[in-house]
Amino acid sequence: MTYSTLCWTENQQAHTAQWLNDPRNPAPARLMATDHLNSREALRLMHQQTGIIWRGDYHQGKQLLAAIKKQVRTQAKTAADFHRYRLQQLQHSRLFQLLLVEIQPGFRLDNPRAPDISPALTDIYPVPNQQTWLMPLHLLLGYIGAHEWHKTGVVIEALDQQRIHVPFGVFSPLRGEYLTLVANAALPDTINTAWDIGTGSGVLAAILARRGIPAIIGTDTNERAIDCARANIQRLGYEGQVTLSHTDLFPAGQADLIVCNPPWLPAKAGNAIEAALYDPQHHMLKAFLQQVSAHLNPNGQVWLIMSDLAEHLGLRAPTALPQWIEAAGLHVLHKTDVRPQHPKAQDSGNALFAARQRETTSLWQLVAN
Numbered sequence: 365m366t367y368s369t370l371c372w373t374e375n376q377q378a379h380t381a382q383w384l385n386d387p388r389n390p391a392p393a394r395l396m397a398t399d400h401l402n403s404r405e406a407l408r409l410m411h412q413q414t415g416i417i418w419r420g421d422y423h424q425g426k427q428l429l430a431a432i433k434k435q436v437r438t439q440a441k442t443a444a445d446f447h448r449y450r451l452q453q454l455q456h457s458r459l460f461q462l463l464l465v466e467i468q469p470g471f472r473l474d475n476p477r478a479p480d481i482s483p484a485l486t487d488i489y490p491v492p493n494q495q496t497w498l499m500p501l502h503l504l505l506g507y508i509g510a511h512e513w514h515k516t517g518v519v520i521e522a523l524d525q526q527r528i529h530v531p532f533g534v535f536s537p538l539r540g541e542y543l544t545l546v547a548n549a550a551l552p553d554t555i556n557t558a559w560d561i562g563t564g565s566g567v568l569a570a571i572l573a574r575r576g577i578p579a580i581i582g583t584d585t586n587e588r589a590i591d592c593a594r595a596n597i598q599r600l601g602y603e604g605q606v607t608l609s610h611t612d613l614f615p616a617g618q619a620d621l622i623v624c625n626p627p628w629l630p631a632k633a634g635n636a637i638e639a640a641l642y643d644p645q646h647h648m649l650k651a652f653l654q655q656v657s658a659h660l661n662p663n664g665q666v667w668l669i670m671s672d673l674a675e676h677l678g679l680r681a682p683t684a685l686p687q688w689i690e691a692a693g694l695h696v697l698h699k700t701d702v703r704p705q706h707p708k709a710q711d712s713g714n715a716l717f718a719a720r721q722r723e724t725t726s727l728w729q730l731v732a733n
């Protein structure tokens with residue numbers, strides 16, 4: 365991790381603090397500090413690339429950020445809109461990064477009514493800061509929220525209501541409908557080995573283990589996902605059945621069942637978390653389909669989980685996925701559909717609401733020709 369030093373003047377005194385360099389999160393051009401500001405004035409300053417160091421009450425800072433976000437909300441209904449929506453999301457997230465808080469050495473926040481932020485930051489940065497940091501409040505709130513979710517866990521019906529715990533930076537199985545599809549689908553007649561490609565939290569590997577498959581391998585390119593999956597698999601007591609591997613797509617060899625829930629939308633990811641949701645031109649999905657038959661045992665099956673949200677946004681032709689399946693030397697044995705139940709699908713304020721209302725999630729059970 366590299367740092368740069370930011371300087372500003374406050375009450376006629378020179379101040380400095382460190383900034384954690386990240387190409388997606390450039391340092392503000394100039395800085396000011398305040399403990400009172402309305403959202404309109406804050407937005408005006410932010411549009412001028414002025415970073416605002418919030419000295420006021422912590423909860424008022426949160427309200428200010430929420431008011432700023434409300435002012436810049438958008439609706440996307442078509443593909444052209446979707447690309448504009450993504451661009452705006454990126455521009456907005458750059459804007460939101462300009463409302464800052466000063467983190468004191470040892471992960472301490474001195475704003476009035478601030479909570480203890482040290483457990484949340486320790487999840488992300490194992491060594492506490494020795495010097496003062498400036499951090500976007502938006503990012504800090506993301507870390508705090510993720511820390512709380514990590515502690516609480518997500519209840520998984522398909523795992524007998526047991527919980528999956530997911531830290532910041534790993535895909536969380538909040539939408540349970542696809543898990544039920546995997547829990548209920550008929551397994552191949554002979555099933556000794558299964559792979560879960562892009563295992564994330566390890567939730568699908570755990571569901572397969574619960575179904576009694578003796579040898580399962582979960583892979584992921586995200587190291588945080590592998591650590592998270594390992595912790596979940598151990599907590600659930602499936603470490604005798606499940607091995608995890610930091611691997612691009614497939615391990616060596618063949619399996620009786622190969623499951624994959626790839627990112628669903630063909631778009632550029634803005635950050636590491638989004639890499640589980642967005643994949644430019646469906647790169648992972650296409651590579652998975654092209655290579656999967658070579659890894660299937662005779663009479664083996666491929667289980668692909670996909671939503672058609674990209675089709676409703678005009679980002680993928682409805683004929684494309686069946687064509688890619690056919691080109692990969694596979695055919696459809698069975699397809700089970702489910703309508704999303706998650707809150708975003710019912711939220712008319714969600715930017716993608718029009719498309720989400722029509723979304724179907726499917727489990728494609730595929731076999732080699």
Ligand SMILES: C[S@@+](CC[C@H](N)C(=O)[O-])C[C@H]1O[C@@H](n2cnc3c(N)ncnc32)[C@H](O)[C@@H]1O
Nearest residue numbers: 535537562563564584585586612613625626640
């Ligand atoms: C939509 S998430 C699914 C996570 C989990 N299987 C689930 O269903 O909750 C997709 C996962 O694929 C992983 N991934 C993306 N590209 C990959 C690749 N080339 N090889 C292995 N994993 C990959 C991502 O890091 C992410 O964890």
